[in-house]
Amino acid sequence: MKLLLAPMEGLLDCVLRDLLTRVGGVDRCVSEFIRVTGTLLPERAFLRTMPELRHGSRTLAGVPVRAQLLGSDPACMAENAARLAELGAEGVDLNFGCPAKVVNRHGGGAALLRDPAQIEAVVAAVRRAVPAGVPVSAKMRLGYDDDALAHECAQAMASGGAGELVVHARTKADGYRPPAYWERIPAIRAAVSIPVVANGEIWTVQDAQRCRALSGCDALMLGRGAVADPGLALAIRAADGVAAPAEALPWQALVPHLVQFWQMVGERVTPRHRAGRLKQWLNLLRRRYPEAQQAFDQLRTLNDCRAVTDWVNRLQTQPQDQVALQSSAPAR
Known part of the structure; x- marks a missing residue:
């Protein structure tokens, strides 16, 4: 079982990544998105969002952190991904799920879920731009207004060269309103041959168990649930039998x-x-x-x-x- 810590703009920054990984149970983190809007960003812009680049792309507890880029221009995304690789990023994650209006108005985040061809172009450009040993992953929602293109979008990411896909089981239109539709993830898993990670509305151990059962995913990404309960990752591992039983973090x-x-x-x-x-x-x-x-x-x-x-x-x-x-x- 793999447990990832989600990128959350304005909330789950390097400070909380450090503290939550000190508590334990997290295998990998993803930074908040670094927005790419048409230019090669200076080094300070990457370090501002992801200071872990100064420490081998790891939190002080030693947990790897993958840098997330958000943008829609293949060439510019590739150029910035290459720079991240030079700075020692553990990997590059691509954001195709942000529902923020200001991001979507400029064609980024979840807005790209209406254009699988453009998604594939972005992923392929990034994959070509970074060394073979640097992982490229992607994060998506089920869709923009609905999930009609979910399979095509997932396939576009896999075809472009993403080696892992996180699915936030809601559309952009759903926002962050519960529930998350974990039962829609198995069809996406069946459409691609790369590992799929389930994400959305995992607040408790029981949520995690139900998400795994409905999605068929062994890997989960925790967001607000881990911020609300810093011991959640350890509790999930204990319930799964892969860690010693432990009392909830008092x-x-x-x-x-x-x-x-x-x-x-x-x-x-x-x-x-x-x-x-x-x-x-x-x-x-x-x-x-x-x-x-x-x-x-x-x-x-x-x-x-x-x-x-x-x-x-x-x-x-x-x-x-x-x-x-x-x-x-x-x-x-």
Whole structure:
């Protein structure tokens, strides 16, 4: 069984990749998309999104990270993929699934699912541009408005030279609304000869088991579910019998990761956005941890970085109810 960590623009960045892979259970990560719009990007643009390039294309826990490109021009995508390979990327992943309107308006992401021929041209150009030992993979949705071209799109990616395909089991029109249609993946698997990874709405061990049963995929990609429950990958492995049974990751074991998260965000994010990043993670953690709900409520109105730092520091040393009483005081 293989478990991948999904690319999630604005959420699952290098900081969370680092922390979630420290918890364990993840085999490979994919970076947020690097948007290609007609020029060869400077090295700093790749490093900004994927600083792991400085560390052998791995997180500090040693988990490989594959760089994801988003764009529609074959020649430009190829040129940037070649540069990524020169920088030591573990592989190049191609985004044919982003549902964002601004991306789709410019012909990128899920918009390409209406044009299998263009998909094949992009994949083939990238495959030719990078050394044979550098993997090329692709990520798609079931389609744009519907899944009428799902098989053709998957075949275009395989024919172009992709060696692995991740299928987010929803259309662009579905957005992120549940459910994910895992039962539609077997027909895509049957249409191609490359490995297929199932993705979408995997929040629990039970979701993972049901997804595997309905999709027929042994490999899964975890997104928001792993952010909401950092121990999810380990729990899936334990339930599958490939890891020793373990208790769910308790809140107190997660607290040091929250502290580290705040420190790392402080190094990368402008002050006015730092508190929002911590609240964003706590907002998802509320699905799994009652303590995260309490923490979210305590921080809801705090935006001053010094006040949040004080709160985080107290979280390590005091019971959370005492932290709540102090954090309600006016920020200094």
